[in-house]
Amino acid sequence: MRSKQPTIWDIAIKLNVSISTVSRALRNAPDINPDTKKAVLDLAHELDYQPNTIATSLRKNKTDIIGVLVPEFVHAYFPSVILGVQEVANAAGYKVMIGQSNESLEIEKHNLQAMLSSRVDGVIMAITRETNEYEHILAAQRKGLPVVFFNRIVDELPGSKVLVDDYRGAFRAVEHLIQTGCRRIAHLAGPENLTMSRNRLNGYIDALKAHQFPVDESIIMPCDFIEGRARACTQQLLDGPNRPDALFAVNDPTAIGALVCIQENGLSIPDDISLVGFSNAPHSAFVTPPMTAVVQPTNEIGRVAARLLLRQIEEGAAFVPETQTLDTTLVIRKSTHPVLKTV
Amino acid sequence: MRSKQPTIWDIAIKLNVSISTVSRALRNAPDINPDTKKAVLDLAHELDYQPNTIATSLRKNKTDIIGVLVPEFVHAYFPSVILGVQEVANAAGYKVMIGQSNESLEIEKHNLQAMLSSRVDGVIMAITRETNEYEHILAAQRKGLPVVFFNRIVDELPGSKVLVDDYRGAFRAVEHLIQTGCRRIAHLAGPENLTMSRNRLNGYIDALKAHQFPVDESIIMPCDFIEGRARACTQQLLDGPNRPDALFAVNDPTAIGALVCIQENGLSIPDDISLVGFSNAPHSAFVTPPMTAVVQPTNEIGRVAARLLLRQIEEGAAFVPETQTLDTTLVIRKSTHPVLKTV
DNA sequence: AACGTTTCCGGAAACGTTGCCGGAAAAGAA
């Protein structure tokens, strides 16, 4: 049985003042006698009083909670974005409520409903892989809910967005391969309908062109983000004529697939084949050999998203949505040659 | 500017009934005319009405939210127990609010305050590494807050606990090494003051004894969970006389440290040295070679913890705390010999 | 001494629900 927590009433009665006075003392309002204020504060501390935030929320019509809605969080990417969100949200006096959709549109809808029902002040979200209709999100926005998107962006949706410069990241990764002496660079590409994969593909192509390398369509292999498919594609590349001496993988699972395949074929990384991935997470550091990879500023993504959301919450209707693009960094580890070996 | 969401008042006025009636219709109470109920439900749907859960919470003095407090969540372990929590909590109509202490006692206290302030119905928590005084937790419990602990257990605290059978896990890991032909098995141990490390150490020792192996103190190396120290210890083992042919590592970072050290010495896993870890997460699968490891049922830990908490919430003061011990499983991958090579 | 100001405080309504209580109308029983 939950024992009752003390309320401002309890304090008021013990001190023989009104609840208004107690309330004023607690949230240091201007018109209160310093002595009574001190008395209230002391008693509150003694009773271990904690304000009932749900009463406050009801009264003020504001919860000071922001919702974060992610498709999953067992991989490091989303948790570490959330960390960034928490950092700026907490500093601004907001709490963070996390929802997890398990990559299911149904659950995403349900979670968004729940957030609306909990009257969160705003939501930061990355949509599910299977989210292909947006009415639930649009409806929430029509009700005035501020929403900022990240990671999985769709143009049909209004609102602020935080994304990563996929094109430049890919470009630099490929440039690095070229600079370390690779001459035939294959690409394990993502699904063609995603802007993200397209941007990375374009970065790959433009880097080749910028260095007067030919673009060979036969070594651009779409493998849908799936580790198994990446393995098969890599095998195909190894078996084919004119074997590539480098691979640029579109994301983590793909890179892992390539890595195991190469090693199973008894080839050495990076001596026979250099490998660079495009990573969501520091994960790639723990593989052997530690992988050179484009890494995303996950924490910063969360911080930026939170700042945008807080601005929107505070500025209200006057706020005009912004989309911010963050840069990636190429972390050079052991799956490519060191860069000093210049071309 | 947040536009107002519809309330039961709006529905009541449009339908020319009282708010009581609307309320009854919405939470299908018994005494209501099916027709009016349908009318209310229809209009609610049309207006896209969502009940204001914070008003409900205030009124019912129950939030249907359970808090989960973890020291970090960028590694897979905690997120995946949270998944388990969510699964049973959501199924029972509860929402989950997550707090993250960043391994800081200060933040842990603050988060617990916040949960109390939010009037969560209960908390599932794993304390911080630096949590060495428990007054904040005891105070919360004294106020009647149900708390269940997992992963980091301390005897001084009352409440339900969910833990993992470290002893048996270690025992079986070592037994597996013995059965695959290893004859000299070293142990990279954890800090001696933690019951967890002690249990794993005892499992190691007893497995050796059970198979009439000698226990050689000189190849039991405490390395404090730190990857760097594990590397140094492993090097020492490799350099020493009578090199071990197997290593049992107390946790993930330790195992990784051993792995890189062994490979840097040009030795083969498992042919020169077998390696088995004690893992928090499926992490160890992604290393090369994929590591044989004792793995914990992370999801199940969350589910069990949630079930215990929900029972305590519902049974109230009548509930007597329980501690449940879950079993681990040994996942055999490539860092040990296959088991068919029987002794 | 009379006035205006400032300082501090209490009363009360409101936020959106729930749930008790009582009562009117409809239905059933005599």
Next chain:
DNA sequence: TTCTTTTCCGGCAACGTTTCCGGAAACGTT
């Protein structure tokens, strides 16, 4: 018909805050 029961509904207080409004007392000014 008349009485009892059932069915359905409205009024109202309450949950713990915040905040507006008004007023008493203390202070300052002429």
